[in-house]
Amino acid sequence: MKLRWQKNAKARPPVGELVPPEGVPLKLKVAGLGVRLAAQITDVILTLIAALCLLILVASLGFSSPETLIAIGSLMFFIIRVPYYVMSELAWNGQTLGKRLMKIKVVSHDGTSLSTHSLVMRNLMKEAEIFLPITLLLSIDKASPLTSGLALCWIAAGFMVPLCNRYRQRLGDLIAGTHVIHLPVPVLLIDLADQSVTQLPKKEEFVFLMHQLEHYGTYELQTLESLLRAQGIATGSGSNHRQGATIEAVVEKIRHKIDYADKVPTAKRLEFLRAFYNAQRAHLEQRQLFGERRNDKYYAKEDILL
Incomplete structure (x- = not known):
């Protein structure tokens, strides 16, 4: 029973955590329905503007009659919309213009790179989930309440799927193996040279x-x-004791290696290591300016062999 639970836990990582093939868990915040809806509305407005511009151009050139403009406009909206979603997410690694504005992106559920197949699949499913029922709802008349009810149920079911899913995945995400996350905010560690x-x-x-x-x-x-x-990072008396022993061993090893004669007091061992870190770093950076890159302590032996 315990082994089965461990296998299930491995197959289903916690919400907001991806485990890529390298095995290092990544903490990511799953995007909510509100921010995804805002990105979707932005993309629809952009593609609709592009379709309207083309429709105005066709109408001004006289290529179609006024009776067929609505049908031509709907076709242009479809032709622009589908390639837009697929090509933009391929070019921008899971982002459309709307997702870039909302700072969200599509990622693979198993942590691998996004494939063309998964992006095409999730965006084609978007037509069946969102645009097709909305088109039916707008095109039907009042004389067919059954069709109106079916379209409304279709749209409601499409919204219920991400609400009942812990990763907020819609049907297209479930089939393609993707979900949408907030862009992680990069945090740079404090430079030890400046900190010290x-x-x-x-x-x-x-x-x-x-x-x-x-x-x-x-x-x-x-x-x-x-x-x-x-x-x-480490806390507790046991950790502090181990840290002190480690610091002492490192200080003594460096002292003997570089022939540093003076004994380093216990209270100043960290200061000694920080001072040596700053001096060693400045020295290596200076040597690198002259074209000499020292990867490790064996660089001198490698030069002799060469």
């Missing part, structure tokens, strides 16, 4: 010479950066 300026004492207590910065490369610098960022 305010944390270091005004007087530079730890100074490193040029030959002491020749031992490490970019890989070791990134490892040290990850260690410094992790200091504010």
Whole structure:
């Protein structure tokens, strides 16, 4: 029973979470019906304006009689509408102009890249879900209440599907394996070089010479950066004890590697690591300006072999 529950939990991730093939869960906010309806109305207005412009052009050139203008306008609206949705979502990675304005987009439900088949399928289903019943509702007369009731039930059922779905998927999304999310807001982490300026004492207590910065490369610098960022994440006495032991081991290893003679006090080990991080980063950036890229601490051996 437990194994079956685990399999179901793996197949159905929590709402707002996608698990791409790489296996790293992505936290995404599912778009609600209000913002999706606003994007849909925007796209309909844009395509309707384009169809009206073409209809006015056809009427001004005298290619059709006034009796057939409505039929021609409906056909132009259909011809413009369907390619617009498919081509714009293909070109803008799941976005139309309306979705771009509302800051939402279409994503694959399993976290993979959007395919042409899925985008064509979801937009063709939109014709059957939305535009066809609305067209029937507008074209029928008062003498056929049964047809009017069927069209209204059709539209109501189309709106009920996303309301009863935890991912707010309509029928086209269910068939194509997609759903709509809010665009994630990018959050940049604070640069450790800038952050440590305010944390270091005004007087530079730890100074490193040029030959002491020749031992490490970019890989070791990134490892040290990850260690410094992790200091504010873990909590609890056990975590603090492990962090202290890790910091002590790293400080002593760097000291022996670069021949730093002075003993680093326990209270200033983080300051030592931040000062070394800033000095090592500035040194590597300066060397890179001269065309020398040091990927890791083995760069000198690679140069000798070459």
